[in-house]
Amino acid sequence: MKLVYVILSVLIGTHVAKSQDIVIPKTASHEWTTSAAIANDNAILSQVLGQVKLPARSELIQSYKIRSSFATHYTFQQITNGLPVEFAGATLHLKDNGSCRLENYIYYDIADGKFSTANAWLPSSDGAIAVKKELIQHGGLEELVYTDQFGVVIYAKDQTKYIKRDTSIFVKVFMLNPINSSGQPYGGPFSDNNDQSNPSLESEMYWQMTDAQVSNDTFYLESEFLKFTNISAPFDDDFFALNDSLTFTRDQGDFEFINTYYHINEIGNYVKELGYNSLIKQLDVDVHAFGNADNSAYSPADHSLQFGEGGIDDAEDGEVVVHEFTHSMSELASPNNTIGSQREAMEEGSCDYFAKAYSRSLNDNTPNKVFSWDGNLTWNGIPLNTKRSYPSDLRNSKDGDRDMWSSALMCIHDKIGRTATDSLLLEHFFYQGANTTMGEMAEVIIKIDKEDFNSNYYSSLKSCFVEAGFISRVSIDEVNRTPYKVINQQGFASGESDLRVELPREVAISVYDVQGNLLTVLSESTSHTLKASDYSKGLYILRFTNEGQLFSQKIIR
Numbered sequence: 001m002k003l004v005y006v007i008l009s010v011l012i013g014t015h016v017a018k019s020q021d022i023v024i025p026k027t028a029s030h031e032w033t034t035s036a037a038i039a040n041d042n043a044i045l046s047q048v049l050g051q052v053k054l055p056a057r058s059e060l061i062q063s064y065k066i067r068s069s070f071a072t073h074y075t076f077q078q079i080t081n082g083l084p085v086e087f088a089g090a091t092l093h094l095k096d097n098g099s100c101r102l103e104n105y106i107y108y109d110i111a112d113g114k115f116s117t118a119n120a121w122l123p124s125s126d127g128a129i130a131v132k133k134e135l136i137q138h139g140g141l142e143e144l145v146y147t148d149q150f151g152v153v154i155y156a157k158d159q160t161k162y163i164k165r166d167t168s169i170f171v172k173v174f175m176l177n178p179i180n181s182s183g184q185p186y187g188g189p190f191s192d193n194n195d196q197s198n199p200s201l202e203s204e205m206y207w208q209m210t211d212a213q214v215s216n217d218t219f220y221l222e223s224e225f226l227k228f229t230n231i232s233a234p235f236d237d238d239f240f241a242l243n244d245s246l247t248f249t250r251d252q253g254d255f256e257f258i259n260t261y262y263h264i265n266e267i268g269n270y271v272k273e274l275g276y277n278s279l280i281k282q283l284d285v286d287v288h289a290f291g292n293a294d295n296s297a298y299s300p301a302d303h304s305l306q307f308g309e310g311g312i313d314d315a316e317d318g319e320v321v322v323h324e325f326t327h328s329m330s331e332l333a334s335p336n337n338t339i340g341s342q343r344e345a346m347e348e349g350s351c352d353y354f355a356k357a358y359s360r361s362l363n364d365n366t367p368n369k370v371f372s373w374d375g376n377l378t379w380n381g382i383p384l385n386t387k388r389s390y391p392s393d394l395r396n397s398k399d400g401d402r403d404m405w406s407s408a409l410m411c412i413h414d415k416i417g418r419t420a421t422d423s424l425l426l427e428h429f430f431y432q433g434a435n436t437t438m439g440e441m442a443e444v445i446i447k448i449d450k451e452d453f454n455s456n457y458y459s460s461l462k463s464c465f466v467e468a469g470f471i472s473r474v475s476i477d478e479v480n481r482t483p484y485k486v487i488n489q490q491g492f493a494s495g496e497s498d499l500r501v502e503l504p505r506e507v508a509i510s511v512y513d514v515q516g517n518l519l520t521v522l523s524e525s526t527s528h529t530l531k532a533s534d535y536s537k538g539l540y541i542l543r544f545t546n547e548g549q550l551f552s553q554k555i556i557r
Contacts, residue, residue, distance in 0.1 A: 022155060022339065023123045025088050028104040034094075041065075044074055048092055048102060055108045057081050060090060064335055066430065069275045069514060069539065069554060070452050071095045073430045075335070080110050085121045085128065086146075087339055087434045095451065096552065103433050115149040122146050122155060129154065135301055142299050157339070167214040170207055171258040172247040176318030176359050177373030178204040183365040186376040192312045197249035205247075210265045212244075219244055221261045224282060225268035228257060231286040231306050256287040256315035260307065263318040264325055267358060271329065274419065274556065275514035275539030276426045279329040287315040294378050296320055298327035300335065311378035319355040320374050326351040333429035340435030344398035347432075349405030350425060352382055356410065357418050370406070385410055390438055390469035404468060405438055411464035416457045419493045419556045423539070424448055424457070442470035452554050456489050483546060486553060492532050493556045499530040501553075503546065512541045532557065 030051045041062055048060060057080060064075035071093050078088040088107040094100055107123045114121075114130035121128040131146040131154065146155040175181050181204045184190045189200035213220045219241045221228060228239055239257050248255040268280055284304040290297075294310030305324050307315040314320045330347060331338075338347050352370045359366070366372040368385045375381020386403045395401055413421040424445055431444045442465040449457050465471045484503045491497035501509060506524040513519055519540070522528045535557040542553040 022087070023107075023125050025105040025107040025123065028106075030100075030102040030104065032100050034098045034100060041074075044092065044094070045076070047100065048074075048076060048090055051102050052090060052104050052106055054078075054106060055080060055110060063089070066333060067278050068333075068427055068430050069541075070427075070552065071430070073334075078106060080107075080121060080128075081114060083114060083118060083121050083130070085110065085123065086133070087337065088123060091334070091431075091433060093431060097451075097550070099451070101431075103431075105434060118149070120146070124154075131155075142301055165214060167212055167219070167244070168209055169212045169219055169241075169244045169246060170209055171245075171262050172205045172207050173259045173262045174204060174316060174318060174373075175206050175208075175362055176263065176322075177316065179372040179376075180319070180359055180366050181206075181363060183363075186373075192377055195251050195313065197251045201250060207247075208262055210262050212261075214244075218242060219246075221257060223261075223265055223268075225280065226261065226264050226283045226285045226305075228261075229284045229286060229304075231284065231304055232289045233291045234288050236288055250313075250316060253288060256307065256313055259318065260285060260287050260315045260321050263321045267322050267325055270358075271426065273538040274423050274426060275554075276329070277514075279332050279426065279429070281328070281332060283325070283328060296324050298324050298331070300328075300331045303328065312374050312376060314374055317371055317374035319359055319371050322355040322358050323351040323370070326354040329426065330429050330432065333426075334432040337432060337434040341396045341398065342394075342401065342437045343432070343435055345401035346405045346436070346438060346441060348382075348398055348402035350409070350429075352384065352402060352406040353409040353413070354422065354425065356384055356406070357413055357422060360413075361418055367410075382406075392469070408438075408442070408464050408468040408470065411467065412457070412460055415460035415464065417490045417493060420453075420457060420489065423554070423556055424453075424461075427452065438468075439470045442468075446471075453489075454484070454486055454553055456486055484551070484553075486542075486555065489555065492530065495532045495537075495557070498532055499555060501528040501530075501542065502526065503528075503544075505546065507544045507546055509542050509544045512543065514539045514541070530555075 034047065045060065045062060054060070059079050060076040061079055062074060063077040066073050074092040074094070076090045078085040085107050088105050090105060091103045092100060107128065110121055110128040117132050118130040120131050120133045122131045129148060131148060134145050136143050136145050144157040145153055147153050178190055178201050179186055182190065189198050211223050213222050221239055230236060236253070239254065246258050248258065271279060281303060284302060286304070286306045288309055289306035290308040292309045295308040296314040297306050305328070307320070330350065338344055356370050368383065369375065369381045370384055371381040383403050384406055386407050388404050390404055393404070409421065409425065427448050428441065428445050446458065446461050449455055449461055466473055484501060487500040487502065488497055489499065492499035503526050506526055508524045509522040509528050511519045511522070537557055540555050540557060542555060544551055
């Protein structure tokens with residue numbers, strides 16, 4: 001998200017104190033294996049309480065639960081003296097094989113002193129402060145504001161994240177933007193020119209088919225991924241069409257509707273193919289927002305996206321659209337913990353990477369810059385594939401360090417391919433925590449590869465993370481591989497060649513889709529081949545038993 005500047009004294013009409021140093025409880029990790037399935041949420045809480053020590057008059061309350069392909073993820077809020085402690089609590093990751101990982105963010109330095117309207121404790125360098133927490137809205141922007149008993153703002157956090165039937169329509173859109181598709185530099189006919197169209201820009205619009213809804217011969221841009229609404233000025237009339245083929249030039253405001261709609265549908269369907277349906281929730285989207293300011297944002301409070309029109313219209317650039325959509329998936333996976341300079345930089349870097357990986361699936365004309373169309377005129381976009389070294393080159397800011405994380409992810413992408421890298425990235429979203437570092441999250445991704453992919457990508461992950469400085473050559477133990485080999489994952493994922501599974505003894509393999517439906521059973525053998533032509537794109541799970549131990553292996557086609 002681009003920087004959004006809000007003057008708090010104007011916004012809420014109170015005194016503004018110097019921002020407090022917010023102290024996030026240091027993470028303590030615990031890992032163990034449970035011998036039997038945990039029956040219910042109360043039993044889950046008992047497991048967590050058995051691993052943590054709470055301060056006096058405190059409890060943990062389950063606040064969130066979400067499912068990924070191989071695990072269930074629980075978030076617990078710390079409550080002390082009857083009030084929630086912001087950014088404090090615990091997260092439990094319960095794998096299907098019974099292994100458990102607990103991240104402990106318990107905060108202990110809490111004294112009495114809450115006032116009548118206080119509704120939270122805010123951890124600080126001076127101990128927890130009783131505060132009144134409010135969500136303030138102004139011109140479509142949202143900010144969490146914390147005030148003390150005298151009404152003084154001590155901390156603020158930017159938050160900006162008919163019966164119809166299904167049909168298909170045709171839309172003419174940028175792929176992903178005119179700089180990206182043409183390979184031309186910004187300037188001349190490939191410039192904004194106050195939103196004017198011209199033959200060069202129109203030649204970079206392409207017909208595409210996408211899902212929509214229809215009622216009484218009227219077509220609506222609404223899908224499981226998004227619907228359009230007015231969130232902030234300027235306000236648009238409801239969008240609908242009377243035919244199934246929509247084309248507009250970029251000087252017409254309706255172009256931003258169809259361009260945003262197509263690219264969110266495309267990336268949403270792709271995420272579902274990878275098996276991450278739990279990261280999909282219909283978004284409210286405003287393509288003409290923020291009073292024509294040059295900003296775009298995702299709001300977690302109401303799960304909405306807004307795109308500004310200052311400079312080059314943000315909704316014209318598919319990389320901006322996908323970047324903001326990725327914020328929504330990250331927040332659904334691990335809500336309310338984007339705090340800490342490295343955590344915030346990784347949030348932006350992950351979204352930059354995901355947008356550019358989508359862009360590079362179409363062409364490779366602008367590999368070293370994200371927002372190659374929008375990032376002109378009023379700002380310069382975001383660099384990618386930089387060679388900065390962690391931690392010596394850290395600038396300790398969200399936008400100053402995002403390229404360190406995105407560049408490492410793109411290094412992995414170039415070694416193992418888009419689908420495998422994206423699957424690792426989406427799975428790692430569930431393990432994000434407040435104030436986590438790039439080194440910690442690099443180790444999380446390596447652990448995901450070990451547990452879910454049989455360490456198939458270990459050497460590539462280690463190479464890129466060592467080059468970035470996130471891990472040392474000796475900080476990660478060499479992996480203990482399981483007694484089987486999965487060969488040619490990348491070729492199978494691309495559809496170019498078949499997948500082979502080799503085992504030490506004759507074993508039958510069951511193949512499931514991501515919903516858990518049994519597709520086929522491969523008869524007992526020491527070598528199994530899965531033909532790429534037999535499987536549509538998506539995520540599949542292989543399950544088999546070897547010497548009494550059950551193995552599950554995720555594969556991507």
